[in-house]
Amino acid sequence: MKANVGGIDRILRIVVGLVLIGLTLNHTIGVWGWIGVVPLATGAVGFCALYPLLGINTCPKK
Numbered sequence: 001m002k003a004n005v006g007g008i009d010r011i012l013r014i015v016v017g018l019v020l021i022g023l024t025l026n027h028t029i030g031v032w033g034w035i036g037v038v039p040l041a042t043g044a045v046g047f048c049a050l051y052p053l054l055g056i057n058t059c060p061k062k
Helices: 007-025 031-045 050-054
Strands: none
Touching: 007 031
């Protein structure tokens, strides 16, 4: 797995994931809020499985 998620993209994914999980734990939104685990994990790992299929790469070239 080659990193394909860049800096701002990673930060946004982690924030969105944490907000969704927090809202779920706070009982503000339903069980579907656990989907926040997906952006949190992809932001933490730096790899999104959909990006290669769509031809997207937000990670700066080295």
